[in-house]
Amino acid sequence: MTASLILFGSPLSPFQRKVEAVMALKGLDYDCQAINIMAMPDWYLAISPLARIPALRDTSIATEGSEGTIADSSAICGYLEKKCSAPAAYPDDPYLHGRALWLEEYADSAMAMAGGGGVFRPIIFAAMTGKEPDLDTARKTWNEKLPPRWDYIEQHLDGQPYFLGDTLSIADISIAAQLMQTDLIAGPPDAAKWPALARFLETMNAHEMFQRNLIACQKMLAKMVPEKFDLSA
Ligand SMILES: N[C@@H](CCC(=O)N[C@@H](CS)C(=O)NCC(=O)O)C(=O)O
The missing domain is CATH 3.40.30.10 (Glutaredoxin)
Known part of the structure; x- marks a missing residue:
């Protein structure tokens, strides 16, 4: 069916x-x-x-x-x-609801522009059209544009498992989806500089709700980029 x-x-x-x-x-x-x-x-x-x-x-x-x-x-x-209201992806509390929407927007705009537009696209779009990956653009974005984005979200975790405290929300899902975009081809943020973010990404990478998508991505990417790129150098 x-x-x-x-x-x-x-x-x-x-x-x-x-x-x-x-x-x-x-x-x-x-x-x-x-x-x-x-x-x-x-x-x-x-x-x-x-x-x-x-x-x-x-x-x-x-x-x-x-x-x-x-x-x-x-x-x-x-x-x-x-x-389908349960389990909820958005907090009931008005303030937390607003914060979740803001973090979702931050992920979908600022993080997507840097990670998706500045790292994933120059590498993968090139691979899709048989061209050499534009590693200069990807490196520049990784080293200059992503760090301030990661700094901003790192401070929100502040010893708590999820961005709004103890409960998973659309904020976590949106941020994880963007972090995974760069992780899939270049690895996680450096755990020495962004320890909470690196831990969060590890937890999300293992979460059941992302498995179907991640397996599909890994299959598609294995053909184009068999190994992750080190963009930190
Ligand atoms: N605000 C949109 C953004 C979607 C978006 O930008 N998708 C990209 C792919 S990741 C796209 O369709 N790009 C088409 C293009 O670049 O031509 C959403 O949240 O769905």
Whole structure:
């Protein structure tokens, strides 16, 4: 039997990874359908007019056209939370809820721009098109742009397991999804400088909710980049 939720995108997208983790956390069954981001088909652009992955179709609402679809990982996760409230991915407390949304936004914008745009893209997009990886750009980003991003989030952990204390939330899922993007090809942040972050990433890498996505990523990446790059030098 096919699942009623279909996620369009690629496992290599940290935004898809975030959505997959929320679905896995909630025990929702889903199918993935690949979208070629270099040449998005018209039917996909009609449901994701900003030309971004991922987008979701809930076939229990509609099976064709834009009806039953939602674009943008944050919109999708917000939808999933309302559709299936337990276990919760968002805190009930208004302040903590606001903080979770802020950290989600920080991960999706600032961390994604540096990690995804400045490290993953120059290496993997090159590999996908048969070119040499742009290691100069990746090294510069790793050594200059990522450290202030990691400093900012490191201080939030402050001896607690999750970003908002003892309870896992969308903040952790979003931040982990972005940290994994660079970890997959260049390893974790240096544990000597960012000990809490390195520990957090290790815990998230082992968490059940990320396994389906990470296994799919590892399979895809093994063909393109058999070994991780040392970008610290
Ligand atoms: N705000 C969007 C961002 C999604 C996004 O930027 N996705 C990237 C892939 S990781 C994309 O679709 N890029 C298309 C392109 O660069 O042409 C979300 O949260 O879903």
